[in-house]
Amino acid sequence: MLEILGKTNIDFMGKRKISFAFSGVMVVLGLLALVQIARGAANLGIDFAGGTAVQLKFEQPVRIDEARKALEANGLSNAELQEFGQDNKLLIRVKASTTIEEKTAERVMAVFAKEFPNNRFVVDSTTEIGPTIGKKLQEDALIAIVISFAGIILYIAARFELRFGVAAALATFHDVLAVLGAFYVLDKEITLLVVTALLTLAGYSLTDTVVVFDRIRENLRLRRRDTEEATINNAVNQVLSRTIVTSLTVVLVLVPLTLAGGEVLHDFSLALLWGVIFGTYSSVFVASPLLLMWPGSPGRLLKRA
Numbered sequence: 229m230l231e232i233l234g235k236t237n238i239d240f241m242g243k244r245k246i247s248f249a250f251s252g253v254m255v256v257l258g259l260l261a262l263v264q265i266a267r268g269a270a271n272l273g274i275d276f277a278g279g280t281a282v283q284l285k286f287e288q289p290v291r292i293d294e295a296r297k298a299l300e301a302n303g304l305s306n307a308e309l310q311e312f313g314q315d316n317k318l319l320i321r322v323k324a325s326t327t328i329e330e331k332t333a334e335r336v337m338a339v340f341a342k343e344f345p346n347n348r349f350v351v352d353s354t355t356e357i358g359p360t361i362g363k364k365l366q367e368d369a370l371i372a373i374v375i376s377f378a379g380i381i382l383y384i385a386a387r388f389e390l391r392f393g394v395a396a397a398l399a400t401f402h403d404v405l406a407v408l409g410a411f412y413v414l415d416k417e418i419t420l421l422v423v424t425a426l427l428t429l430a431g432y433s434l435t436d437t438v439v440v441f442d443r444i445r446e447n448l449r450l451r452r453r454d455t456e457e458a459t460i461n462n463a464v465n466q467v468l469s470r471t472i473v474t475s476l477t478v479v480l481v482l483v484p485l486t487l488a489g490g491e492v493l494h495d496f497s498l499a500l501l502w503g504v505i506f507g508t509y510s511s512v513f514v515a516s517p518l519l520l521m522w523p524g525s526p527g528r529l530l531k532r533a
Contacts, residue, residue: 236465240512241457241520247513251402254506258405261412265366270412272323273419274308274357276366279323280332283352284340286316290347292491295320298343304335310492317352324357369423376430377401384434388441391522396437399515403433403506407499421496429503432478436471436511443467444519460516468512475508 264270274281292311295318299307308321322332333354340349377397385393404426411418443463451459482504485497 236468238465238468239461240464241461241517244513244517244520247509247517251406251510251514254406254409255402257409257413258407259409261408262405264412265418271415271417273417273422274321274323275420276363276418277323278357278361279321280336281319281321281353281355281357282333282336283317283319283354284337284349285352286318286344286347286349288347289316290318290344292318295340298339299336302335302339302342304339307336308491365420369420372423372427373404373430376427380430380434384438384441387438388445391519392441395515395518395522396434396441398518399437399510400430400433400507402514403429403503403510406506407502410502411495411499416495416498419495421492422499425496425499425503428500429507432504433507433510436474436507437515439467439470440464440511440516441519444516456520460520464512464516471508471511475504478504 261270265272265276268277290311292309296307296309299305299309299320304322306323310319310321311317312319320336322336324332333351333356337349337351377400380400381390381393381397383393384396407426407429408418410416411422416422440463443466444460447454447459447463447466451462454462479501482497482501486494486501489497
């Protein structure tokens with residue numbers, strides 16, 4: 229493994245009060261976002277808020293930026309567009325809130341007939357997503373997240389101990405809430421694709437945390453005379469280079485994807501990018517200190533070794 233930092237001796241556990249204060253703010257924002265999502269007050273995408281999806285097939289290619297300008301000029305500024313270049317197809321998704329009097333699908337078709345009179349099209353499909361379906365999708369997304377956290381606790385508890393599982397689950401929950409809170413504060417649209425990014429983030433965060441926990445468990449056997457704080461600090465310092473190299477590798481992919489991946493993938497890649505940053509932070513400053521704070525007598529963490 230590439231040693232970009234060399235041997236370090238940073239007192240991570242000594243900074244846990246500062247890190248917990250920062251994490252507390254992010255968790256509060258995430259919980260606020262959850263409440264607002266449940267109330268329907270957040271910036272929800274068509275998957276959750278309901279709306280209309282129209283897929284059109286044109287005789288000639290249509291530039292997505294020109295299509296977006298045409299929709300914005302006709303009062304459909306909140307439309308989401310996705311192109312399928314080889315087949316000259318365009319998917320237009322419009323949230324229910326933008327619907328005025330006539331049906332949204334008809335408005336969309338009227339716009340393209342007006343703005344692109346020399347480029348005929350046919351309607352491949354039209355889908356209406358009502359508020360009931362949106363509510364069901366919200367519930368399903370929440371269930372998926374809860375199941376993933378339950379799986380994390382069971383997996384880590386079986387591989388290590390219950391306290392490791394709880395610490396890993398809390399750290400992962402922290403990462404998901406941090407990204408969700410950031411999206412809410414910046415008024416980013418929350419869609420099923422963002423939920424997919426959050427679940428992907430949970431897997432990444434767990435992997436990073438397991439690496440740290442593995443080294444902590446190894447040090448419990450090798451450094452029996454050290455205090456709990458020294459044991460955990462030593463373990464985190466030993467895997468710090470590995471953690472940074474892994475995260476930078478992922479970031480190098482996500483940054484260009486976020487900047488140049490197009491509107492459809494932008495929020496997905498942005499959620500993953502923030503998630504990698506928060507996941508790396510939490511494996512060091514959240515999951516590991518939680519082990520140190522586990523209730524019990526002094527030295528409890530070392531008894532298993």
